[in-house]
Amino acid sequence: MTALTLKDAVIRYDRLTAVDGVSLELRRGETLGLVGESGCGKSSVARAIVGLQPLAGGTLTIEGETLQDVSNQRRQALQRKIQLLFQDPAASLSPRMTVRSLLAEPLKIRGTYTPESRARIVDLAESIGLGEQLLSRYPHQLSGGQARRVALVRALAAEPSIIVADEPTAGLDISVQGxxxxxxxxxxxxxxxxxxxISHNLNVVGRVTDRVAVMYLGQIVESGPTAALFRAPAHPYTQALLSANLTLDVSRRRERIVLSGELPSPSNPPSGCRFHRRCPLAQPKCAVDVPTLQASGERSVACHFPLATAPVVTPQAIAG
Amino acid sequence: MTLLTIENLNVSYRGSGRSAHILDGVDIEIGHGQSVGLAGESGSGKSTVAFALLGLLADNAEVSAAYAAFDGRTQDFAARETASLRGADIAMIFQDPMTALNPMFTIGTQLVDIQRRRFQKASRKALWARAEAVLADVGVQDAAARMHRYPHEFSGGMRQRVVIAMALLVEPKLLIADEPTTALDATIEAQVVDVLHRLRQRTSASMLVVSHSMGLIAELCDSVVVMYAGTVVESGKVADVLHRPRHPYTRALLACEIDPFAAFDPSQDLATIPGNVPDPSRRPKGCIFAGRCPARHDRCSEKPPQRHAGDGRPYACWLEAA
Amino acid sequence: MTALVDLSRRPGGTFALFAVTLLCLVAIAAPVIAPYGPNAIAPASRLMDPSLQHWLGTDHLGRDILSRLIFGARVALGISLSVIAISLTAGVVLGIISALSPRAVDLVIVGIFDIVTSFPSIILALALVAVLGPGLGNVVLLVSIVFIPHFGRVARAQTIAIRNSPFIEAEKVLGAQTWRVILHHVMPNIIGPIFVLACMDIPVVITIEAGLSFLGLGVRPPLASWGNLLNDGYTYLDQSPWLATFSGLSLILATLGFALLGEALRDTLDPKLRKTL
Structure with missing residues (x-):
């Protein structure tokens, strides 16, 4: 059962196409990771899913209902089922409101504000460590962790079925990220x-997601079950991204593939495969033909010459 | 012979009424050509150490050290003597390259000006040529043309290279890198780490890498100083500290790191360190980590002694070396 | 109440509160506290120095300066507060609409603001009064129009600065209606600087009114307005400096009072600055 389906999404800012034909499927109860470097369009995808950015093309389906096909009112109701955890939670709290009124906002917006519903939210807040004494504080008086929790309770108060978390661990110390x-x-x-x-922290994505999609320059280059994909990436970009991940054990880390150059501008993407200019394995064909996302079983990759995905490289082999 | 020795460095801020103790008895030693990592989370005081070294602390900071020497000469921290080393003997790579560059001048002009203090008699032409060479050296392609460009015309990774070039141009004896790759994407971080690696092999400069990322320190450093709440809890060779941590804090911190190669049970909770870093204006009398320590016992209400592991590596804990 | 205590603790806050309260009290209680009628002419005692009978002296028609200043405060405050109230409301509404509307609407509103501000305010007011005719009501209306872009621009700029900030987007994601976002999240966050501006504009309005009165297009003599008084004092400056001095001082007191009030208000309205107390 799918919770959300994004199909062939196109997102434009004026003439710049930030996202070009991205499809995602979020299954009920799972955690799907979306990884990529800044400027790859992953935040635009998040914004489109929560309704902050209109789609210039493609469809968004929430729990079986396609947003383009339903009435305005129904669309708003569906959209409310998806809540966003902002990258900077403190900035996502209205600065002149106390925590008490911030937590009441989602209820008032939905018209379900009653003493009982209010009490329920306060209970929820308390259950994740936001005590009564915090309720009369303003956002700037909260610690980073507290602001994060307030933002989380607010999102949950809207009774969503889907949560989009944009870099939830960014700026957190490692001792509290867990x-x-x-x-x-x-x-x-x-x-x-x-x-x-949505994260650029591959260690976190590798640990907490069930499936993962890798974006490069507005497109998905590879997707699949996280464990398999991280163990044996099929796309050279995924491989380079994983190899760039710093690990404590220098002797055990993957052989580093340092990509040359920078992310090209999405306003003028390279011909053929968008990655070909930085790809260490590029062939003449890659500069001409656009690779499409090819599915094989649970995994998909958009590459003319995908790497072998059979688990020939085990962690032990890397250690050697 | 060491390049830098600091013993018992203390920094406190006197605010209105209450004073906050930011650094408490920090010892640091950096050998010639050695690369030392200064690791710690927010509130550990690692950046304060770097700023104290550069003489960049605010005026209401009280700085003192039992003994401090740089390159064979003693330094008086209380009198901010180290400030005179800045920009000549000590150079800094900042976390945010955009703030380290002046948006109004071309890269070339800034790379020339930074050398003025050290090479007072050199001609502008000579300094320009030198800057261009170093810029090419840190991997900026087409350096000759890029010299005429402004900071905003560079990408984040390129800007960080410019800042590294800037630091190298003064031929410092010590290069301080404060979270040099934190603002960068993974593949760009890999490029910058690569540049810093090559650099280490080429120059004789010592390096102090200040970072929350153990991965970066493991990558770039020979030894590491682990800080918590303004004190050094443990220090030693990177491999020793990361693989055989002595102090409970180091152990807990390393347990929080996610090992991408380890097998795991997805239903199992991730490791954390419950609790918060103590308020610097209300530091506990005993062990600074006692409040969050899983191995806390009665003696921890007294200040722990400096112990030495079998390999001579110091750590501050009441527990006997395992 | 806590806001008032807060205000008084700000630098200049006590003085501002004192000056503005004094002005308001004087304006309200004018008939009770003024020792003479504002227009009581006494040709025998013209241009007198301050004395026990006339604390601040008399003008060229022998009228008591203190009494005229007291009644003048009424005119000054009445006109300036009405003008600010009208132009602030209209300006904020237009500014927010402009910032949140499609480009075309924004361009039209900003264009109107530009046209209005491209004329020096006193000249524009003059031209409008010439068309509509003098009188208190017209003066208030016309000066208000002149000041709308002033508030509109700030409201627009402030709204643009926060319209895409995460906390506004967070409300949208929660499903908040536009009116709710504007009333609960945009307004409270842009209104601070606008109040400050309003306080600082009050003296400007007072001087514009004075200018118009001087030209016979504003408040008609013999009604006591500070503008009229200042101009009378200016005319007889070589014979008696008292009228010009005291009407000038009143203006300065009002200017400083409102300006300092504006700044203290800004600090008080901002919860981030509040904690620094």
Whole structure:
């Protein structure tokens, strides 16, 4: 059962096409990771899914209902089922409101503000460590972790079925990042949520997502179950991205593939495969023909010459 | 013979009424040509150490050290003597390259001006040529043309290379890199790490890498100083500290790192360190980590002694070396 | 109440509160506290120095300066507060509409603002009064029009600065209606600087009114307005400096009072600055 389907999404800012034909499927109860470097369009995808950015092409289907096909009112109701955890949670809280009124906002917006519903939200807040004494504070008086929790409770107060988390661990110390990720997972299981997790932290994505999609320059280059994809990436870009990930054990890390050059501008993408100019394995064909996303079983890759995905490289082999 | 020795460095801020102790008895030693990592989370005081070294702390900061020497000469921290080393003997690579560059001048002009202090008699032409060579050296393609460009015309990764070039041009004895790759994307980070690697092989400069990322320190450093709440909890060779941590904080911190190669049970919780870093204006009397330490016992209410592991590596904990 | 305590603790806040309260009280209680009628002529005692009978002296028609200043405060405050109220409301509404509307609407509104501000305000007011005729009501209306772009521009700029900020987007994602976003999240966050501007504009309005009155297009003599008084004082400056001095001082007191009030208000309205107390 799918919670959300994005099909052939195109997102434009004036004449710049930031996202060009991205399809995603979020299954109910799973955590889907969306990874890529800044400027790859992953945040635009998130914004389109939560309704902050109109789609210039493609469709968004939430729990079986395609947004383009339903009435305005129904669309708003469906859209509300998807909530966004902003990258900077403190900035996502209205600065002149106390935590108390911030938490009441989602209820007032939905017209379900009653003493009972209010009490329920306060209970929810308390259950994740936001005590009564925090309620009269303003956003700037909260610590980073507290602001994150307030933003989370607000999102949950809208009773969503899908949560889009944009870099949820960005700026968090490693000793507390686990706490947030554990909390998110516990909430997912308790409330039956599905997550789209957008991150550039591959260690986090590798640990907490079920499936993952890799974006490069506005397109998805590879997707599949996280474990298999991280163990044996099929796209050279995925491989380079994984190899760039710094690890504690220098002797065990993957052989680093340092890509030359920078991310090209999406306003003028390279011909053929968008990655060909930086790809260490590019062939003449790659500069001409556009590779399409080819599915094989659970995995898909958009590459003319995909790497062998059979697990020939085990962690032990890398150590040698 | 060491390049830099600091013993018992203390920094405190006197605010209105209460004072905050930011650094408490920090010892650091950097050998010639050695690369030392200064690791810690927010509130650990790692950046304060770097700023104290550069004499860049605010005026209301009280700085003192029992003994400090740079390149064989003693330094008086209380009198901010180290400030005179800045830009000549000590250079800094900042986290945000955009703020380190002046948007109003071309890269070339800035790369020339930075050398003025060290090479006072050199001609502009000579300095320009030198800047161009170093810029090409740190991997900026088409350096001759890029010299005439402004900072906003560079991408984040290129800007960081310019800043690295800037630091190298003064031929410092010590290069301080404060979170040099934190603002960069993974593949660009890999490029910059590569540049810093090549650099280390080429110059004799020592390096102090200040970072929250153990991965980066493992990559770039020979030894590491682990800080928590303004104190050094443990220091030693990178491989020793990362693989055989002595201090409970180092152990807990390393347990929080996600090992991408390890097998895991997805239903299992990730490791965390419950609790918060103590408020610097209300530091506990005993062990600074006691409040969050899983191995806390009665003696931890007293300040722990400096112990030495079998290999001579110091750590501050009441527990006997394992 | 806490806001007032807060205000008084700001630098200049006590003085601002004192000056503005004094002005308001004087304006309200004018008939009770003024020792003479504002227009009581006494040709025998013209251009007198301050004395026990006439604390601040008399003008060229023998009228008591203190009494005229007291009644003048009424005119000054009445006109300036009405003007600010009208132009602030209209300006903020237009500014927010402009910032949140499609480009075409924005261009039209900004174009109108530009046209209005391209004339020096006093000249524009003059031209409009010439068309509509003098009188208190017309003066208020016309000066208000002159000041609308002033508030409109700031409201627009402030709204543009926050319209794409995460906290506004967060409300949209929660499903908030546009009116709710504007009332609860845009307004509270842009209104601070606008109040400050309003306080600082009050003295400007007072001087514009004075200018118009001087030209016979504003408040008609013998009604006491500070503008009229200042001009009378200016005319007889070589014979008696008192009228010009005291009407000038009143203007300065009002200017400083409102300007400092504006700044103190800004600090008080901003919760981020509030904690620094």
């Amino acid at each position: 706490e947030l990720l554990n909390l998110l997972r516990a909430l997912r299981d308790r409330l039956g949520l599905s997550y789209l997790l």
